[in-house]
Amino acid sequence: MTPSARSPYEASTRPGALDALHPRLRGYFGAIPAGHVGRGTGVFDVVGTPRRWMWPLLAWFARDAVMAPVWERDVPFTVENRPAVDREGRIAVLARRTFHFRSGPWVMQDAITADADGLADHLGRSGRLVAALDVAVADGALRLVSTRVSFRVLGRMLRLPAAVAPRVVLTERYDPGIDRQRVSLTLSAPLVGTLYRYEGSFVHGVVPDDADAPGGTGGPGRRP
Template identity: 55%
Template structure:
């Protein structure tokens, strides 16, 4: 009987041996989640959203899609749930739900990271209408990811936003030895406009049995 390849996460499929350079406490987050298990994290964002209220009408629309939110707050409790799966081509996929507990109410950001022959792709929102290629690098025990052009799915077509208006995502996942917790920092910047969204904070993360049957966050 031929050997069956071990399951991989999208990050393992795309980054391969580069993950070996990560801090050991980050590996559960980026390695494959076993079948029947789920990754869960709890923490606090030191800040989340944007104070630039003139952007909020657009963010309100994106908030309904589960992408970004019209809010700005410090010390925001949050939770993240990661579930493994495969996409239509059979490639590894991780579905994530990040629950932000703002003072104004609970908001959920959803995305799905997949691995393609050209690298990682992050599909954003409940219907995955937004997507971006991600380039991942491991350095000094941390994983950094930056996005290429943003794309919008219109019907069956995927349309790349012009470079002049396409936002750029920068993400860093690291382990903070000073506090013994994982730290995430995400920024979203647009040409001419500058910083349009961000969140950063610490959290604890573990992989545990999925007692919800994969239907709850």
Template identity: 50%
Template sequence: MTRSPYELTTPSAVLARLHPRLRTYFGAVPVGHVGRGAVDGREARVAVRAHRTFRFRTGSRTMVDAITAEPHGLVDHLGRRGRVSALLRAEVDADGPDAGALRLVSTRVTVRVLGRARSLPAIAAPRVTLVERFDDDADVQRVSLRLSAPLIGTLYRYEGTFRYRIEPDTGQGTP
């Protein structure tokens, strides 16, 4: 079984503080099964690829991203072509209201323009804060995302729930 990008870039002491159900979600998916983790065949690196569909009154929109383990840490490549990337710092509180939840905070944002990656200066770079927690009472995973800009404030905020499971790969579509 291949280790997940989270396992490859985050100290084991930090991951050990995760809620047990989140350890499954942020861990590797066993061979022959599907979940949220997979190997990115295009670049032969471990990646968690996601297609999230949001349903609004005006229609549906799908967000695509891939989280990879890079030499400098955990990186989220946004969009189908990954032109915007965010280097992420992973944190897990041992106690308090967020005990066992994973918090990902962007520390650098890079944009690919004309085949070259350019880091945005801190004064202009948006900041992403994502919190994933497990709600035992409702038996769901809760996600909260906030995108903010240094001089403007909150640009986008999302909160939602979902259920995650690992299933045998039947070959009936993508994970």
């Protein structure tokens, strides 16, 4: 199936809701034209958590390309955003972020979809962990806050109780002082506080897809 003329962000919000975004962000959160892909490069000021007692759990998530057991600064990264349609026929954007840690590259993957209830982030290669997201625009920036978190077990989606569910907050804004896009994500939990975070800046552009060229990563399609 061919990706939609609308992005998941546009399809899951009221008409015109994203018009208040900074012009440099409208292209990032708008639909990627057929035959194109979004690519960016930048540096994360910080990635991970200094709480080493959490690293064994993060190592388990790292195998599914969700979170990495690290605490590093000044981490170069690349991002690729690819339009797609998932197995259920939902509009999607597949994101692949490559972090260049001191130990070597590591890839984080997720898929943003426009669900019946709004925007959702399917985390990792498996997509077993899903966060429903509330979308807000203020001062030209986009803010996403998780409203519920579910995970798939034996083919069924189970919602985590609010008392223990982690909370994801992601902010994307344009910084004219450095002519770059800034991103900040925090994952926190009740009683524990911040579990994981990353923040940094990058440049991004929509370019013709070179999927058929050497080193290409494949064209639009369905999530594996």
